[in-house]
Amino acid sequence: xxxxxxxxxxxxxxxxxxxxxxxxDDGGREARVVFLGDYxxxxxxxxxxxxxxxRGRAEGRDxxxxxxxxxxMFLRFVAEGExxxxxxxxxxxxxxxxxxxxxxxxxxxxxxxTMPGFRHTLTGWERLASYVTPGREMAAQELVMAARDLVxxxxxxxxxxxxxxxxxxxxxxxxxxxRPGIAMxxxxxxxxxxxxxxxxEDGRDHGALxxxxxxxxxxxxxxxxxxxxxxxxxxxxxxxxxAFDRGACFLLTEGGRERLCPAG
Numbered sequence: 548x549x550x551x552x553x554x555x556x557x558x559x560x561x562x563x564x565x566x567x568x569x570x571x572d573d574g575g576r577e578a579r580v581v582f583l584g585d586y587x588x589x590x591x592x593x594x595x596x597x598x599x600x601x602r603g604r605a606e607g608r609d610x611x612x613x614x615x616x617x618x619x620m621f622l623r624f625v626a627e628g629e630x631x632x633x634x635x636x637x638x639x640x641x642x643x644x645x646x647x648x649x650x651x652x653x654x655x656x657x658x659x660x661t662m663p664g665f666r667h668t669l670t671g672w673e674r675l676a677s678y679v680t681p682g683r684e685m686a687a688q689e690l691v692m693a694a695r696d697l698v699x700x701x702x703x704x705x706x707x708x709x710x711x712x713x714x715x716x717x718x719x720x721x722x723x724x725x726r727p728g729i730a731m732x733x734x735x736x737x738x739x740x741x742x743x744x745x746x747x748e749d750g751r752d753h754g755a756l757x758x759x760x761x762x763x764x765x766x767x768x769x770x771x772x773x774x775x776x777x778x779x780x781x782x783x784x785x786x787x788x789x790a791f792d793r794g795a796c797f798l799l800t801e802g803g804r805e806r807l808c809p810a811g
Contacts, residue, residue: 549573549792551580551799552720554767555615555760557781558590558650563599566788569799573790577609580788581713583760584615584722584740588647589781593621594654597702604705614709615722615761616740621651622706625698628691631672634741640665640673647781649678655697657690711739714755718791723761724773727751758791769796771809 551570556563570578586600587593604610616634620641623629630641630648641648642663649659657680664677675687685693712721712731724746725731726738738746743762753772760777767776767787774796780786790797790804797804 548579549790550715550718551578551788551790552758552776553580553582553788554776554778554786555583555585555763555780556590556596556786557585557588557617557647558593558596558654559780559786560590560592560595560599562780562786563596566786566799567599569801570788570790573799573804579609580611581715581720581758582610582612583720583758583776584613584709585617585760585777585781586612586615587621587651588617588641589650590647591650592654593651594702597705601701601705611713611720612705612709613713613720613722614706614711614740617647618706618709619740620646620648622703624648624691625694625703626707628688630675630687634737638670638672640675642675642678643673652690652694655694657693657697711736717755717794718758719753719755720758722759724757724759725753727753758789767798767807769807769809774807 551574553566570580586596600612620632624641639646649663660679660681663675665673666676667673678685678690712719722740724742725734726742727746727749747762750772757773759773759775762775763777763779763782764775766778767789776787776789778784778787788799789807790799796807798807
């Protein structure tokens with residue numbers, strides 16, 4: 548059976564529609580698709596992306612969605628009022644445009660009329676000081692409460708229920724990667740959705756072909772022991788989908804399948 552995978556979407560609902568059409572053209576409406584996380588942030592329509600994924604699964608589409616780091620940050624902001632993640636080395640707030648949370652809130656009806664204002668803690672963490680919507684200026688807790696009123700419960704339930712990884716046949720789907728040499732059941736959640744160092748440069752056989760995103764490239768690449776499908780949709784580049792069929796990987800394009808071979 549052909550398995551399909553979709554890289555980091557980052558609020559690009561129009562791009563998601565495009566690659567879903569490519570998948571349906573290649574494998575039909577019943578195609579089995581694994582989405583690699585980072586459905587939200589940076590792009591203009593995170594709400595539209597989650598609407599499509601929630602609706603598709605409710606309609607019985609054969610879709611598996613794993614969690615990305617941006618999905619966890621969005622969920623934590625709405626559910627817990629947390630705007631920082633210890634894995635962000637720059638210590639930026641989730642609401643900083645570089646991270647992309649403000650774009651997600653805008654898609655739910657909370658656009659920032661001006662650049663959000665920030666302050667810094669004594670330990671260097673960036674925290675929201677003010678957020679000016681077209682209606683009024685909000686402090687951090689006011690913004691959290693407004694987000695709770697506007698983000699639909701099915702979206703929060705979807706995010707809260709996302710698995711961290713999915714294994715099928717000789718493929719292991721995960722957002723960021725794995726800590727090499729550690730059993731999947733012992734992997735840390737932070738590694739599965741954030742890891743780069745210690746994984747990307749590791750060339751050993753992981754016991755399965757790791758299919759991941761998280762680290763944005765100009766174009767997907769096959770490294771022999773892993774395939775990175777994050778082509779940078781969060782930065783305005785195209786979203787990519789791939790087909791895994793009889794041990795080979797193919798990128799889906801408007802012209803059909805394009806074989807993605809290991810580099811070198």
